[in-house]
Amino acid sequence: GQNIDQPTEMTATEGAIVQINCTYQTSGFNGLFWYQQHAGEAPTFLSYNVLDGLEEKGRFSSFLSRSKGYSYLLLKELQMKDSASYLCAVRDSNYQLIWGAGTKLIIKP
Amino acid sequence: ETGVTQTPRHLVMGMTNKKSLKCEQHLGHNAMYWYKQSAKKPLELMFVYSLEERVENNSVPSRFSPECPNSSHLFLHLHTLQPEDSALYLCASSQDPAGESYEQYFGPGTRLTVT
Numbered sequence: 673g674q675n676i677d678q679p680t681e682m683t684a685t686e687g688a689i690v691q692i693n694c695t696y697q698t699s700g701f702n703g704l705f706w707y708q709q710h711a712g713e714a715p716t717f718l719s720y721n722v723l724d725g726l727e728e729k730g731r732f733s734s735f736l737s738r739s740k741g742y743s744y745l746l747l748k749e750l751q752m753k754d755s756a757s758y759l760c761a762v763r764d765s766n767y768q769l770i771w772g773a774g775t776k777l778i779i780k781p
Numbered sequence: 782e783t784g785v786t787q788t789p790r791h792l793v794m795g796m797t798n799k800k801s802l803k804c805e806q807h808l809g810h811n812a813m814y815w816y817k818q819s820a821k822k823p824l825e826l827m828f829v830y831s832l833e834e835r836v837e838n839n840s841v842p843s844r845f846s847p848e849c850p851n852s853s854h855l856f857l858h859l860h861t862l863q864p865e866d867s868a869l870y871l872c873a874s875s876q877d878p879a880g881e882s883y884e885q886y887f888g889p890g891t892r893l894t895v896t
Contacts, residue, residue: 714888715824717886720884759824
């Protein structure tokens with residue numbers, strides 16, 4: 673079966689750094705996506721990785737290791753507005769997205 | 782209006798009712814999706830339309846019936862639903878699903894409660 677695992681909930685302090693991990697087992701791989709979803713709102717696209725390595729975009733970075741079936745999202749200089757759920761999704765051999773259940777990130781002052 | 786819009790935002794219906802959810806995208810995309818989002822569960826893909834043809838339905842119960850009259854509009858017709866169908870229903874759109882770095886743009890969702 674296909675499976676995406678990520679922690680259910682994480683807590684971090686404003687101004688700090690947090691790493692959200694995602695491991696996957698899918699039938700084929702055609703890229704990995706990270707989305708942010710604030711409570712009661714639509715998911716919004718954050719990043720896309722298809723090759724191994726780190727992609728940096730401002731305060732957010734995403735890393736991929738295809739051989740390990742592993743990715744992480746790194747958030748730096750945390751702000752209160754970063755409190756949200758972070759969804760990991762893998763595009764499989766049929767080009768459909770397989771989603772994780774999301775990691776709820778709580779930022780404390 | 783820009784992006785992906787959905788109506789209604791909230792819907793309460795009885796198990797014998799018939800209702801429809803509407804989605805409209807203003808992004809010029811050629812693929813549209815219906816997802817179901819339940820608390821603490823992954824997004825469940827229900828239907829995919831590419832160039833107005835359905836390409837995926839993921840064994841969704843027949844009480845959910847999609848309709849895609851053109852590339853900008855998507856409907857989800859609901860009838861004789863069950864309480865376990867209560868969830869957030871999200872619509873999304875994208876360019877060609879097999880394209881490089883395509884991302885899906887989501888609407889705000891319809892919060893459905895079946896009583």
